[in-house]
Amino acid sequence: MRRILQIRSLSTLTPTKTIHPNDYLANPTNLASILQTCIDSNSPKSGQSIHSQVIKSLFKPNTTVSIKLLILHIKCGSLFNARNLFDRWSEPTISSYSYLISGYFKQGLINESLDIVRRLTKFSNQRPDGFTLSMVLKLSAKLFSLNFIRQIQGHMVKLHFEPDNVLFSALIDSYVKLREMNYARNVFDSMPHKNIFCATSLIDGYMNEGLYTNAQKLFDAMHEKDLVVYNAMIEGFSKSSETAVNSLQMYKTVLKLGFKPNISTFVSILGACSILSDLDFGSKIHGQIIKSNLVSHVKGASALIDFYSKCGCVNDARQIFDKTRGKNVISWTSMIDGYGRNGFPNQALKLFDEMIKNEVKPNPTTFLTILSCCGHNGLVSKGKEIFQNMERNYAQKPEMEHYSCMVDLLGRNGELNEAYELIKNMKNMKMKPSVDVWAALLGACRIYGDLNLAKIAAKEVFELSRNQRPGAYLAFSNILAESGKWERVCEVRELMKERGVEKDVGNSEVCS
Secondary structure (H helix, E strand, O other), X not given: OOOOEEEOOOOOOOOOEEEOHHHHHOOHHHHHHHXXXXXXXXXXHHHHHHHXXXXXXXXXXXXXXXXXXXXXXXXXXXXXXXXXXXXXXXXXXXXXXXXHHHHHHHOOOHHXXXXXXXXXXXXXXXXXXXXXXXXXHHHHHHOOOHHHHHHHHHHHHHOOOOOOHHHHHHHHHHHHHOOOHHHHHHHHHHXXXXXXXXXHHHHHHHHHOOOHHHHHHHHHHOXXXXXXXXXXXXXXXXXXXXXXXXXXXHHHHHHHOOOOOOHHHHHHHHHHHHHHOOHHHHHHHHXXXXXXXXXXXXXXXXXXXXXXXXXXXXXXXXXXXXXXXOOOHHHHHHHHHHHHHOOOHHHHHHHHHHHHHOOOOOOHHHHHHHHHHHHHOOOHHHHHHHHHHHHHHHOOOOOHHHHHHHHHHHHHOOOHHHHHHHHHHHHHOOOOOOHXXXXXXXXXXXXXOOHHHHHHHHHHHHHHOOOOOHHXXXXXXXXXXXXOOHHHHHHHHHHHHHHOOOOOOOOOOOOO
């Protein structure tokens, strides 16, 4: 008896269509149409049975049908089936390469995606198009491979690619992600027709590197400006206390020019108000968020919680938190941080427990926040418990920042030997302790006068940051002075002169 396939139409109002395999196998156009219907539907997996019928019938699909099948498997998450189909293709098209590269990339399968790229560049006669190369550039940035990006750029020149906004944007963005701003700027300057997207990407890069003057000059030279580029400037300036006031000025310009601020604008300007502790300006922003009907937006609510917390208005922050619908991990973390930084550790821990009960999974920032709260309030046992539970209960491996926080927590409370054991354990796990980790230990040694451990920590700090962290040099020399080791004090001061480390009298903290 002939098998019958049930293919459900895109609309749930349309009755289920009964289709005999011979009806579509005899007509590739109909088959492609049916596959596209499955791809566009909410349940694309219903179309995978069609492929099995195609295989059993020994029907040889044409290029259009093959591409539809490839897209179908990728959309279903069946990359194994997609790859089998691709590998049986005698001459894959450039679009098939693009779809498979994209499919692997979106699933985080970087090596598999790279394998297809190599196959395209080395063994295929196909000429990559702009979309394919933009996908490869994203892959290169993900791999932090400058050499690979340079090769792709050379490939573009060799193949005489016409100026393409998408491709140039991807190239600039890739260099920006690798913090190679000179390469990014060279690409931008070589563009015959510079566009706002590439300029915005470059401004983002300059801001992330603290090159505020470069960003401002590029911004001033732009003939066309939209809200997105203004948002980039506002966000970039908002990250530093030295430039945050520029965010406020830029925001005022946005209003004068008649732009309507969006949620990204409000979040960035609230960040600037937080750094400046400008309660008056931030409160006005709160009012504008309400007028814009964005107060229920979880992103905006989280920014308001963070703003009021950093201005010391914990009760105001809590009111917003309680009224926020659909709280996410950022909302919870912002409120926990608010309690911790304002000296309410018990409320922070209680809220952390509530977060877990509400089945909101903490992220690395949440753990860093709650560990810092424990450290600054002497809650050593609780801090240890949370740190140990990160991987055990939440499948989150502690990162360098968490180790630094734990060393600080233990060191602040006089448990220097345990802090040092934690650092040695990092080495056993083949993690190289960062300068922040060693600086945290050195700071604790300064407090408790442990000269032996201070020597070990100082040696590591000096090697990892030769001419930076003047506070570390001063802290170590102070420990030596308190121990009467005046000859060693002179040696440290001479080392500072030799390395060009400036003595900052106003700031003798290790972490300066």
